[in-house]
Amino acid sequence: MTTGSLDFPVQLRPPERRFGLSLPVDRTEPSSDHELMLAVRGGELDALGELFERHQRPLLGFLVNLTGDRTAAEDIAQTVFQRMLKYRHTYRDDGSFTAWMYHLARRCAADHYRKSSSQPAAVDPAELSEHADEGPTAPERAAHGEDREILRRALACLGPDEREVLLLSRFQELSFAQVAGVLECSVGAARVRAHRALAELRRHFLKLQKGACP
Amino acid sequence: MNCEKTREYMIELIDGRLAGPAGDEVRAHLEACPACRAELGELRETLAALDRLPAPEPSPRLRERVLAAVEREKRSLHSAPTPAPLTRRRSWLFPATQALAACGLLALGFFIGTRRAPPGADLATQRELADLRSRVDSMGQLVGYSILQQQDRSSNDRLEGVLASAAVRKPGDTVINGLITSLALDPSVNVRLNALQALYAHRDKEVVRTSVLVSLPRETSPLVQLAMIDFLAATRDRGAAPALQRLSAADGIDHNVREAAQRALTQL
Known part of the structure; x- marks a missing residue:
């Protein structure tokens, strides 16, 4: 990664793609996530299948980056959907499905590591590089491949709380008010923590890029 | 800035x-x-x-496991509790609970009477109702006492009794009244929930609907409250609206219960 022009004023639209977080939204789909979850709450349990199809990738991406452990991430993702079933009666009429899902996800991740008595491990770059890159063109992939690996390692250098707030902030569906709700802190605190986490990520990234591995 | x-x-x-x-x-x-x-x-x-950063592709196994969990939950929703052997029914229904059953039926008779009494009921009817109320109060004390006596039996025994009642194909008033009494007065949440589930098959009877209605304001467990609200919503009985309105506006009520009551009001 190199420092480019500042490109000021800033872009006015969010990036269209965020490490696989974009949802496969079907414009002809009549039901919103909220409507589907209300249907699940009302006893139409098959609606959870549609919610799973829509959210499994972003949820798994979040959990893999959060835990650095793909196997654990899949186990936790499964638990998240099981808890949606179990606690469907607690879903609120005025709720945001995405915020509720990530609220459950961080609880499930915490429970997972409490049970296994271990902390999230660093991401194994060898494993992650097996996954196809869907975004940039081939030359871009070649240029960015090494940086991506370093970025994974830099992400793993962050503390769990820093990783969590930073990853949550990357979801277009979540406002900072919702991120704060998921983290159970004030909006201001969520903003400050996300900024610090991002600055830390950059610091680790530059350090690793220069070969100063921690 | x-x-x-x-x-x-x-x-x-x-x-x-x-x-x-x-x-x-x-x-x-x-x-x-x-x-x-x-x-x-x-x-x-x-x-x-x-x-x-590329997103990892979820494994097919994740989908299989999640969809299997959905199927399991659907089966558990549709399956009735396993009935206890019918031989246990006699030990539960006779003889101690016969008195309870009679008390419960009498109390419900009173509630149904008040529910149906015309606003301008004549003096004789009002006197009759007052007399009935007095008898119900006395019976209520007896029921309370009998229930206390029942504490000697474990909640498992009482639950088996409820499940045995649920297994009766054509239950008479005594069996239904036993379930109603359990719903209204049993100290165990599990027993009350199973009694309610058993009563669902008899929701076409007004005595059953009314028993759920009068038990709802006295119920303290959010779990049972939610089940009662679902029950009442399923019966589409407009007579449940006032009780649901009171519940949705009451202080200190679990927010899930409050929301369920509000939803049920739209379904009546």
Whole structure:
């Protein structure tokens, strides 16, 4: 990664793609996530299948980056959907499905590591590089491949709380008010923590890029 | 707007999610502050790289496991509790609970009577109702006493009794009344829930619907309250509306219960 022009004023639209977080939204789909979850709450349990199809990738991406452990991430993702079933009666009429899902996800991740008595491990770059890159063109992939690996390692250098707030902030569906709700802190605190986490990520990234591995 | 405050908003600014006066102030600060502009550029690069990280492809096994969990939950919703052997029914229904059953039926008779009494009932009817109320009060004390006596039996024994009742194909008034009494007075949440589930098959009987209705305000467990609300919503009985309205407006009620009551009101 190199420092480019500042490109000021800033872009006015969010990036269209965020490490696989974009949802496969079907414009002809009549039901919103909220409507589907209300249907699940009302006893139409098959609606959870549609919610799973829509959210499994972003949820798994979040959990893999959060835990650095793909196997654990899949186990936790499964638990998240099981808890949606179990606690469907607690879903609120005025709720945001995405915020509720990530609220459950961080609880499930915490429970997972409490049970296994271990902390999230660093991401194994060898494993992650097996996954196809869907975004940039081939030359871009070649240029960015090494940086991506370093970025994974830099992400793993962050503390769990820093990783969590930073990853949550990357979801277009979540406002900072919702991120704060998921983290159970004030909006201001969520903003400050996300900024610090991002600055830390950059610091680790530059350090690793220069070969100063921690 | 100073540098520290500007940093707080940088992620939203980069994402194009910062509008309104805060956005204007941040942009104004950036125009005047080269250090913040430099930091913004660096952070934008880092965020862009983070956003480019490829998402892992979920394994087919994850889908299989989640959909299997959905199927399991659907089966558990539709399956009735396993009935206890019918031989246990006699030990539960006779002889001690016969008195309870009679008391419960009498109490429900009173409730149904008041529910149906015309607003301008004549003096004789009112006197009759007052007399009935007095008898119900006395019986209520007896029921309470009998229930206390029942504490000697374990909740498992009482649950088996309820399940045995649920297994009776054509239950008479005594069996239904036993279930009603359990729903209204048993101290175990599990027993009350199973009694309610057993009564669902008899929701066409007014005595059953009314028993759930009069038990709801006295119920303390949110779990049972939710099940009762679902029951009443399923019966589409407009007579349940006042009780549900009171519950949805009451203080100290679990928010899930309150919301369920509000939903049920729209379904009646």
